[in-house]
Amino acid sequence: MPLACLAPLFVDYEYVDVIVKALEIMSQNMTKHPFFVLIEEHDQGPDLVSVGGNKIKYDDLIAMGESDFEIVKPKDEGDPISVNFTSGSTGEPKGVLYSHKAAYLKSLASVRLYDMGVAPVFLWTVDMFRCNGWCCTWTMAAVGGTNICLRNVSAKVIFDSIVLHNVTHLCGGPAILNLIADASLTVPFKVRLIVAGVLPMSRVMKVEGLGYTVSHAYGMTEVLGPAIVKPWRSTNEHKKDNIVVENVDVKEPETMASVRHDGKTIGEIMFKGNTLMLGYLKDPKATQEAFKDGWYRTKDLGVIHPNGVIQLKDRAKDIIFTGGEIISTLEVEAVLLSHPKVSEAAVVGKRDDYSKETPCAYVKLKEEYYYGAMSCQEILEFCEERLPDFMVPRTVVFGELPVNSTGKVQKFTLRVKANGMHSNIGHKNGCQI
Structure with a gap:
């Protein structure tokens, strides 16, 4: 069916050629081109002529803003604010709905969770499409921090950006840890590095020796990114400051009883609280299964140690x-x-x-x-x-x-x-x- 009206399309200069080719393919089903907002970078402006339809530069669009603009607020705090797709490690990717309430609470909690402090400078080594950048897109706005964005992530780019911009925080998966460890470049001041995933001890020790303070994160798309973050050298691993979600437990999935705190009895890690997803997009059956008995079932297996520390063992499908x-x-x-x-x-x-x-x-x-x-x-x-x-x-x-x-x-x-x-x-x- 022909598309008579299309929403504004924001295009980074690097992807202008991709958009032009896409429009050529889609043109037979379009009665008119969408309205383009073209994002430039310094003197590397896009070729405006090559893009058909109405267009405007991003900076020019911002300049048109009015100081007395009335913010359009959601009608309800439970309204959706974004959809994030799971990465599909099981082969079944789903659209995960976030609410304004959950995103707001998680963003503010992240200030403490990541120990942001005053005027943080955040280096974007985690993808912004991944849980809305672990909700740091909103967190940095809330604290008035500085965002340092990268087009290419390499050890040299990370190191140069840290030194040039006085970066205080960066985060991502184990690949970031490996890049930093292999490069062996010592930063001139302490930088907080939050990593979600498997952390080889030798790698962490090397990275900390290079001037970083490493924290280990555990979470997933359905809980808006990291739900538990603790310093790798933590002396009190289960203090409440490390946890964002209100209730975290390891339960026997059939009886819903908490497992023994013996560090041996395996159960399923579950969450319950206000910083969870609304559900899966257009998939009520999967949503109902995920929140069976009122708890979000992670499908991750873990144990609880006598001191209350929860240890992840594996995905249920992978063990x-x-x-x-x-x-x-x-x-x-x-x-x-x-x-x-x-x-x-x-x-x-x-x-x-x-x-x-x-x-x-x-x-x-x-x-x-x-x-x-x-x-x-x-x-x-x-x-x-x-x-x-x-x-x-x-x-x-x-x-x-x-x-x-x-x-x-x-x-x-x-x-x-x-x-x-x-x-x-x-x-x-x-x-x-």
Whole structure:
């Protein structure tokens, strides 16, 4: 059906060519072009002539603003403010609805959670499309902080930006930690680095030695990003200042009883509070399942230690059951990532007639190492020195790891590949490149 009216389309100068090509493809179904707002960067302005339809530069649009503009407020604090798509690590991406209330509360709580202080300077190494930039897009506006945006993320760009702009905070996944560790560039002042994901101890220690203060974050799109953040060297790991969501617990999913605080009994990590999603876009069934019994079910497995500390063990779909033992793939991955030659690693369960499942490791080496320069034997011996025998991978596969559009490893794909391999007996003969 022809589109008679289209909303304004904001286009960064870097993507003008992409938009022009898209319009050429869509032109047969459009009665008129959308209104373009073109974003320039310094003297690298876009080619306005190449873009059809009405257009205006972003700075010119801002200059047209009126000081007496009346802010249009939501009719209800529960109204949607944004939709964030999950990265689909399970192969089933969903649109996650955020409310004004949840975003407001999470944004203000993040000031304390990330220890923002006065006049923070935030370096954008986390994607803004990921949980609205962990809600830091709003947090920085609330505190009047400075945003430093990057087009390309590299160790040198991060270091130069920190020195030039006096950056106080940056965050992201383990890849950021690895970039900083590998570069070995010491910052001239303390910088807070918040990382969500597997943290190899050796990497963290190296990064802290370079002048960073590292904190470990746990969360997901459905809880508006990190829900628990604690300093890596925390002396009081379970203090309330580390938690954003009102209620956090590890429960037996069938009975909904809290698990014993023994550090051994595994249950599902659950959340309940005001900083959770409204639900999944146009998917009431999935929403109902996620909030069964009034708690958001993360599908993450964890334990509670005697001192109250919650420890994540693994995703329910990823945990490996082998010969009566339970293997956390996250713990095996942390060991693999601590190897000086390894860039990325993922571990999945591989069906086994004798043990039910055995760990299969997929390993990507750093760019300076070619795959023939490292053997499976080296990986296995490295793991044997640091893990119990039942956790040592029985199969090692070298190569690129499949990732989705947001860079998250697609373990469901690796699992299919692992189970398509021939069975291996013994853990020192399973190797592929």
